[in-house]
Amino acid sequence: MQDALAVVTVVVVGLMVGVEFAVAAFVNPIFDRLPNDGGLAARSDGARVLGRVMPFWYICSVVLGVVWAVLAWGDEGTALVSAGTALLVVSVVMSVLLLVPINSRVATWSKEGAPTDWKQQVGKWDRFHYARVGIIVLAFALFATALV
Numbered sequence: 001m002q003d004a005l006a007v008v009t010v011v012v013v014g015l016m017v018g019v020e021f022a023v024a025a026f027v028n029p030i031f032d033r034l035p036n037d038g039g040l041a042a043r044s045d046g047a048r049v050l051g052r053v054m055p056f057w058y059i060c061s062v063v064l065g066v067v068w069a070v071l072a073w074g075d076e077g078t079a080l081v082s083a084g085t086a087l088l089v090v091s092v093v094m095s096v097l098l099l100v101p102i103n104s105r106v107a108t109w110s111k112e113g114a115p116t117d118w119k120q121q122v123g124k125w126d127r128f129h130y131a132r133v134g135i136i137v138l139a140f141a142l143f144a145t146a147l148v
Contacts, residue, residue, distance in 0.1 A: 002071045006147050009064040010140070013088070016057050017133070017140045023050070024133050028126060040114055043122055047107040051100075058095065062088045065143070077146035084142035091135045098128045 027046070031039035065085030072078045102125040109118060 002068070005064065005068050005071065006143075009061070009068050010143050010147050012057070012064055013061045013084075013136070013140050013143055016054075016061055017136050019050075019054075019057075020129070020133050020136060024126070024129055028122075028129075032122075037111060037114075040109060040111055040118060044106055044109045047103045051103050051107055055095075058088070058092050062092060065139075068143075072146075080142045080146035084139040084146070087135050087139035087142070091132050091139070094128070094132055094135070099125060099132065102128075 023046070028039075028043065031042040031046070033039070034042060062085060065081060065088055069078060069081045069085055072081055102121055106118075106122060106125070109115075115121070
């Protein structure tokens with residue numbers, strides 16, 4: 001059971017990392033190049049859609065990491081799993097304190113109702129997101145290392 005849990009955790013966290021990396025490296029830069037502030041509507045829609053899904057994905061990842069760490073306690077690799085889980089907790093706290101407030105505002109924007117500094121606000125979100133992606137990539141690497 002512990003092996004299956006480890007694999008499921010690595011897959012769930014790996015998929016989350018893939019989504020978050022794609023948003024940072026490809027999706028938002030593409031949105032930002034759309035003409036006539038087309039990126040505003042795209043980012044707003046993305047904030048609504050991913051804003052509903054990602055909290056559950058992050059919490060599920062933390063719970064899987066905690067359960068894996070508890071079941072593996074005392075085994076080789078437990079420190080890696082615990083460190084990876086701690087990093088996921090950091091990413092959740094970072095999300096709640098730094099990213100969610102901006103994302104909640106972005107989700108309400110439209111071309112007719114966006115603040116004049118909307119590009120600066122999404123730029124700030126992007127910088128926080130890059131840091132969060134780095135944290136969850138490291139967590140994933142620790143989980144993958146623990147698995148092997």
